[in-house]
Amino acid sequence: MIKTVLLTGLALIAFAANSVLCRLALAEPLIDAGSFTVIRLLFGVLVLFLLLSLQQKPAAKNTKGSWSASLMLFIYAATFSYAYISLDTATGALILFSSVQITMLLYAVFSGVHLKWGEWVGLSLACSGFVYLMLPSATTPSLFGFLLMALSGIAWAFYTLKGQGSKAPLWDTAFNFKRTIPMVLLLFIFSWKGAYYSYEGVVYAVLSGGIASAVGYTIWYAALASLSSIHAAVLQLLVPVIAALGGVLFVSEQITSQLVIAAALILGGILLVMLKRN
Numbered sequence: 001m002i003k004t005v006l007l008t009g010l011a012l013i014a015f016a017a018n019s020v021l022c023r024l025a026l027a028e029p030l031i032d033a034g035s036f037t038v039i040r041l042l043f044g045v046l047v048l049f050l051l052l053s054l055q056q057k058p059a060a061k062n063t064k065g066s067w068s069a070s071l072m073l074f075i076y077a078a079t080f081s082y083a084y085i086s087l088d089t090a091t092g093a094l095i096l097f098s099s100v101q102i103t104m105l106l107y108a109v110f111s112g113v114h115l116k117w118g119e120w121v122g123l124s125l126a127c128s129g130f131v132y133l134m135l136p137s138a139t140t141p142s143l144f145g146f147l148l149m150a151l152s153g154i155a156w157a158f159y160t161l162k163g164q165g166s167k168a169p170l171w172d173t174a175f176n177f178k179r180t181i182p183m184v185l186l187l188f189i190f191s192w193k194g195a196y197y198s199y200e201g202v203v204y205a206v207l208s209g210g211i212a213s214a215v216g217y218t219i220w221y222a223a224l225a226s227l228s229s230i231h232a233a234v235l236q237l238l239v240p241v242i243a244a245l246g247g248v249l250f251v252s253e254q255i256t257s258q259l260v261i262a263a264a265l266i267l268g269g270i271l272l273v274m275l276k277r278n
Contacts, residue, residue: 007223008235014216016093016242021208022081023089023251024200031201033081034191039202040209041077041180047214048174055170065172070179072159076152077180078187083148089247090259091133091141092149093240098266099153100160101236102126105273107161118272125269133262140258169221177214237267 025031031039084092105123109115115123133141159176166172224232240263247253 004223004226007219008227011216011220011223012235012238012242014212014219015236015239016246017212017216018080018208019084019089019093019096019243020246020250021204021212022084023087023092023247023253025204025208026081026084027251029085029201030198031205032191032195033085034078034187035195035197036201036205036208037078037081038184038188038191039205040081040213041074041177041184043206043209044214045174045177045181047210048170048177048218051214051218052171052174057171065174065176065179066162067179069159069162069172070176071183072155072162073176074180074183075155076159079148079152079155083145083152086142086145087149088141088253089251090240090244090253090255090263092145093243094133094259094263094266095130095141095146095149096153096156097236097239098126098130098270099150100157101270103154103157104161105270107157115273122269122272122274125272126266127269129262129265129267129269132265133258135258169224170218173217173221237271240267 022036025036026033080092080096083095087095102123105115105119133146163169163172227235244255244259248255
């Protein structure tokens with residue numbers, strides 16, 4: 001029990017750390033978004049294959065991921081970086097993880113799953129939270145940043161759906177990261193003219209890819225072995241809260257009342273859906 005709590009806590013912190021590290025790198029900026037994505041994914045590949053070298057090859061077949069999953073992973077990582085050029089840490093994390101949960105709920109609906117009235121209420125609350133977040137005001141987030149981060153969440157949701165039922169999640173994840181290399185090279189060529197680096201920016205990208213992503217995902221998979229699906233889903237709702245605290249502590253950002261109200265509507269609505277479903 002203590003091991004599960006510790007692993008879960010570390011994984012959630014790692015997820016939130018990705019938002020904080022990306023925002024630290026891009027807020028000033030210390031590195032461009034394209035270079036941040038390239039370094040993040042390449043170091044993710046490196047660390048994941050180092051972790052694989054410490055494990056025996058699983059007996060299950062088809063443990064090398066897929067190109068479609070890798071495409072979703074790349075879209076998630078690239079749009080994540082470019083979105084954080086104009087979004088603060090807390091807003092970005094809220095949009096990301098809410099988009100993930102709502103996408104998976106809508107996927108279930110379109111797949112023939114019938115929602116109960118309480119679940120429709122929860123979904124409506126969550127959608128109203130997004131509308132409220134984007135209402136015209138002095139604290140309205142960038143529309144372009146919002147759309148990019150929502151796309152990032154949608155891509156991560158489909159990446160998660162493609163990984164359901166994996167017999168060897170760490171192996172699948174490592175090979176999915178490896179397959180992003182051709183896409184990473186294209187992004188590198190595309191963003192070459194506008195590329196710029198600093199020592200701090202590169203360090204943040206390395207930490208995001210090698211620690212917060214590669215090690216964070218590995219820890220999460222270990223924690224999932226002892227968590228039910230409802231517990232896993234609900235616990236992920238804590239990530240925007242942790243990211244918001246990280247933004248205040250490390251990026252000197254402020255939490256607005258509009259963000260707090262939107263977060264309450266979105267996360268409360270998603271939680272209601274999960275509780276009614278289970």
